[in-house]
Each structure stands twice: as structure tokens, then as C-alpha cells.
Amino acid sequence: MIDTDVITNYIPLFVDGFFLTVKIGWLGILLSFLIGIIASAVLHFKVPVLSAVVKVYVELFRNTPLLVQLFFIYYGLPVLGFHVSAEGCGIVGLGLLGGSYMTETIRSGLDAVPPSQTESAIALGMSRPQVFWMIILPQAFSTSVPALVANVIFLLKETSVFSAISLMDLMFTAKDLIGLYYDTTESLFLLVVFYIIILLPVSIAGTVIEKKARYKIFGS
Amino acid sequence: MNREKEVLKIEHISKGFDQLNVLDDISLTVHEGEIIVIVGPSGCGKSTLLRCLNGLEAVDDGHVYLGEETVNPSVKNITRIRERIGMVFQSYDLFPHKTILENVTLAPMKVQKRKRAEVNEEAKKLLERVGLSAKMSQYPRQLSGGQKQRAAIVRALIMHPEVLLFDEVTAALDPEMVREVLDVMLDLARQNRTMLIVTHEMAFARAIADRVIFLDGGHIVEDSDPGEFFTLPKTDRARKFLNTFTFDTVNKEI
Ligand SMILES: Nc1ncnc2c1ncn2[C@@H]1O[C@H](COP(=O)(O)OP(=O)(O)OP(=O)(O)O)[C@@H](O)[C@H]1O
Numbered sequence: 183m184i185d186t187d188v189i190t191n192y193i194p195l196f197v198d199g200f201f202l203t204v205k206i207g208w209l210g211i212l213l214s215f216l217i218g219i220i221a222s223a224v225l226h227f228k229v230p231v232l233s234a235v236v237k238v239y240v241e242l243f244r245n246t247p248l249l250v251q252l253f254f255i256y257y258g259l260p261v262l263g264f265h266v267s268a269e270g271c272g273i274v275g276l277g278l279l280g281g282s283y284m285t286e287t288i289r290s291g292l293d294a295v296p297p298s299q300t301e302s303a304i305a306l307g308m309s310r311p312q313v314f315w316m317i318i319l320p321q322a323f324s325t326s327v328p329a330l331v332a333n334v335i336f337l338l339k340e341t342s343v344f345s346a347i348s349l350m351d352l353m354f355t356a357k358d359l360i361g362l363y364y365d366t367t368e369s370l371f372l373l374v375v376f377y378i379i380i381l382l383p384v385s386i387a388g389t390v391i392e393k394k395a396r397y398k399i400f401g402s
Numbered sequence: 403m404n405r406e407k408e409v410l411k412i413e414h415i416s417k418g419f420d421q422l423n424v425l426d427d428i429s430l431t432v433h434e435g436e437i438i439v440i441v442g443p444s445g446c447g448k449s450t451l452l453r454c455l456n457g458l459e460a461v462d463d464g465h466v467y468l469g470e471e472t473v474n475p476s477v478k479n480i481t482r483i484r485e486r487i488g489m490v491f492q493s494y495d496l497f498p499h500k501t502i503l504e505n506v507t508l509a510p511m512k513v514q515k516r517k518r519a520e521v522n523e524e525a526k527k528l529l530e531r532v533g534l535s536a537k538m539s540q541y542p543r544q545l546s547g548g549q550k551q552r553a554a555i556v557r558a559l560i561m562h563p564e565v566l567l568f569d570e571v572t573a574a575l576d577p578e579m580v581r582e583v584l585d586v587m588l589d590l591a592r593q594n595r596t597m598l599i600v601t602h603e604m605a606f607a608r609a610i611a612d613r614v615i616f617l618d619g620g621h622i623v624e625d626s627d628p629g630e631f632f633t634l635p636k637t638d639r640a641r642k643f644l645n646t647f648t649f650d651t652v653n654k655e656i
Pocket residue numbers: 419420422424442443444445446447448449450451
């Protein structure tokens with residue numbers, strides 16, 4: 183049976199872990215969007231040399247586990263003389279992993295925008311960057327909302343490996359408490375509840391945004 | 403308006419794609435207020451010619467001048483030059499994520515840095531003039547082809563271009579919508595706009611043109627006034643081309 187007293191005692195600890203997970207998760211996701219937008223633009227415009235770099239990056243990060251990437255950043259960078267906090271590592275690691283997924287998603291959205299859109303915008307005197315930010319990217323986002331939301335949810339779930347680099351996130355809190363007090367049921371229950379609190383709003387917001395984006399361009 | 407003023411000057415331009423020579427030594431001068439209709443068989447390079455005129459396509463040889471400025475995708479101020487040349491395409495190419503009003507006001511605000519209030523006011527006037535007042539806050543997908551094309555014309559007009567290029571703007575439309583778009587262009591003609599029009603609507607061409615250019619095999623084969631071109635074309639090729647638009651009455655076997 184679940185012991186409600188234990189739950190009440192543990193909640194503050196989980197709240198701390200919750201905030202850390204949310205903070206690192208969303209900063210990492212923000213970074214992944216930045217990387218994704220820039221890298222997908224490089225691919226879309228077939229920028230020489232950089233395109234090859236982006237392709238290697240995408241393959242590398244999509245085909246290695248986040249845990250391995252985190253270890254690499256956490257233990258590898260100091261060897262090279264860079265000192266990054268555990269939080270910094272989490273954000274960068276998630277950002278790089280997410281960036282590789284976002285790049286592919288946004289790029290397929292960009293490629294789906296008809297070239298005639300670019301031409302008519304260019305014909306109006308718009309500059310290349312204006313065309314990209316105002317015409318192509320918004321349309322690419324509209325068509326890729328479902329895939330982008332799926333990426334965001336995937337990345338939020340991936341935060342659960344952060345405990346491996348001793349970040350006191352939700353997973354760490356749960357493991358820690360189980361190890362110390364053996365209240366496995368209560369800890370796992372709270373773990374599930376807090377992850378749902380993080381993910382459910384994203385899922386709902388995603389559906390709403392998807393509807394809105396689709397409505398503009400496709401009507402339904 | 404000054405009929406002597408040269409708005410657009412095309413000097414010996416050539417343009418090819420890979421092995422294919424599309425335009426071969428074309429020269430043409432467009433004067434202020436002049437309406438030139440360009441006709442010719444499919445694939446003869448009409449679109450390519452228009453696209454060279456606003457620097458969407460680079461010429462291989464020769465020069466295009468808008469007033470004093472050279473038009474070429476590689477010149478530094480090409481975006482400033484394109485502001486001064488309006489272009490309307492066959493497929494409208496409105497921005498699907500923006501309302502009709504936003505489609506029209508985007509470039510004047512972002513490219514010409516004009517004030518929103520002033521641009522909105524002009525956009526409303528222009529949209530009203532083409533009968534789209536009721537559609538301003540709708541998205542392109544909610545409009546018919548003819549309405550979309552009228553909106554696309556307004557989107558070009560609001561930039562106050564010195565010359566307007568129309569590339570088969572009615573070719574994608576259902577027959578009953580062709581007229582409403584041509585009427586808008588006739589209205590522009592009455593306002594003495596400088597226009598280059600590529601079209602397959604021969605009756606319209608005859609009515610609106612000051613000059614008809616017949617393009618074939620990469621050359622300007624004829625450059626005549628419309629009365630002459632449509633009744634007594636100088637060349638065999640033009641005659642053959644015009645014949646593709648006429649039909650003899652069918653005499654049924656008894
Ligand atoms: N970007 C391109 N790359 C290669 N070939 C091209 C390109 N654009 C046009 N062409 C070729 O150049 C020729 C002229 O094309 P263009 O579109 O200018 O003809 P058009 O007179 O406008 O024909 P239509 O009446 O069918 O619109 C065609 O043979 C076409 O296939």
C-alpha cells in the first residue's frame with residue numbers, strides 16, 4: 183500500500199528535482215531549436231562545406247545514446263581543458279541530441295515549402311534572410327508541428343538519464359530515496375506523477391498549436 | 403507621364419540552361435505608360451525573359467537596365483531594384499500562413515519600411531478597388547483562384563512599381579474567373595501603368611496592347627502594333643502561331 187505520510191514527506195524533494203528537470207529540459211530544448219533552425223537552414227540552402235559538417239553531426243548524435251554523449255561531455259571536456267558544470271553539461275548534451283533531431287524535422291518542413299514561395303517573396307524585394315524568417319520557416323513549422331512536439335516530448339523524457347552525471351533531477355531523487363529508505367512504491371509513484379505533470383501540458387499544448395497552425399494553411 | 407521616358411531597357415540579352423539556348427540576343431525598350439504583350443509558343447522563353455527583367459534569373463550576355471540601374475541577381479542593390487518591378491505569377495503564390503491583408507502589407511512594411519497605418523490604409527483601398535474588401539482577413543485557401551490572383555496583383559501594386567510584369571496570370575484559372583482578373587488589368591491600363599504581359603488570351607492582348615512582341619526560337623520575331631499583328635502578321639511563324647487559336651466551323655458529313 184502507498185503510505186501517504188511518506189508521500190507528503192517526499193513531495194518537497196521531488197519538487198526540487200522537478201524544477202531542475204524542467205529547467206535543464208527546457209533550456210536544452212531551446213538550444214536544440216536554435217541548433218535545428220540554423221543547421222536545417224544550412225542543409226536547405228546547401229551551404230558548401232557546412233552542409234557536410236551538419237550531416238556528420240546529425241548522424242553522430244542521432245546514432246549514439248544520450249548517456250554516452252553526456253559522459254563524453256562531462257568527463258571528456260575537462261580533459262581538454264574545458265570546465266563545465268553538471269547543469270551546463272545536461273543542457274548542452276540535450277541541446278546537441280535534440281538539435282540533431284530538430285535539424286532533420288525542420289529541414290523536411292523547409293523542403294516541403296514550394297520554391298515558388300521563395301520566388302514571389304524575392305520578387306517583392308525581400309532579402310534572403312527575410313524570406314527565410316518570414317516566409318519559409320513559419321510554413322515549415324506549421325507543417326512540422328506534430329513532429330516537433332514529438333521531439334520535445336522525447337527530449338523531456340531523455341532528461342531521466344541526467345542522474346548519471348549526478349544532477350539532482352527527478353530520477354536522481356527517486357533513485358536516491360529508494361536507495362536510502364526502500365520506499366520504492368511511493369518514490370516511483372511520485373516519479374510517475376511528476377513526469378506526467380511535465381509532459382501532459384506539452385502534449386495538450388502541442389495539439390492546440392497543431393490545430394491552429396493547420397487551420398491557417400489547410401483549414402482543418 | 404512621359405511616353406519618351408525609357409523605363410526598362412533590354413540590350414542584347416542571351417540566356418541558356420545547360421545546352422539549351424532559350425533567349426538569343428533579345429533587345430527591347432519599354433517606355434513609360436507602355437503596355438507590351440508578349441506572345442509565343444510554349445517553351446519559347448517568355449517566362450525566362452520576364453524573370454531576367456527582375457533579376458530572378460541571371461543573363462548570360464547583354465544587359466537589363468531599369469532606369470540607370472543594371473538589373474542582375476549579383477548586383478548589390480538588387481532587392482532595391484526588385485521593389486521597383488512588380489511581378490505576378492501564374493500560380494499566384496500568396497503566402498498561405500498570412501491573411502490577404504497581411505500578404506499585401508508585408509513587403510511595404512518590411513522591405514520599404516513604411517508605417518503600418520499608412521500601408522493598411524492603402525491596402526484596403528486597393529483591395530476594395532479589386533473587389534476584395536470582404537476577404538481581407540481571410541487566408542488564401544479561403545479564396546477562389548480569381549480572387550487569389552487579384553490579391554496577388556494588389557500585393558505587387560502596393561509597392562508602387564515602375565513597371566509590372568505579368569506571367570500568364572490567368573492560365574491557371576477556371577474560364578469563368580479569367581474575366582475578373584483581366585478586368586483588373588484593363589483598369590491598370592486605364593491608369594497608364596507600364597506593363598509587360600505574357601498571355602495566351604488573344605482577344606485581351608489585342609485590346610490592351612500598345613505593342614505585341616512575338617517570341618519564337620529565342621528571338622523577337624515580330625514587334626508590331628496589335629492591329630497589324632493580329633490581322634496581318636508579317637511572318638509565317640506568327641501566322642501559324644495565331645492559327646492555333648482559331649477554329650474552322652466543322653462541316654459535318656451528310
Ligand atoms: N531553371 C531551368 N532549368 C532548365 N531549363 C529551364 C529552366 N527554366 C526554363 N527552362 C527551359 O527553358 C525553355 C523556356 O522556358 P520558359 O518557361 O521561359 O518558356 P515559356 O515561353 O514561358 O513557356 P510556357 O508558355 O509553357 O510558360 C523551356 O524549354 C524550359 O524547359
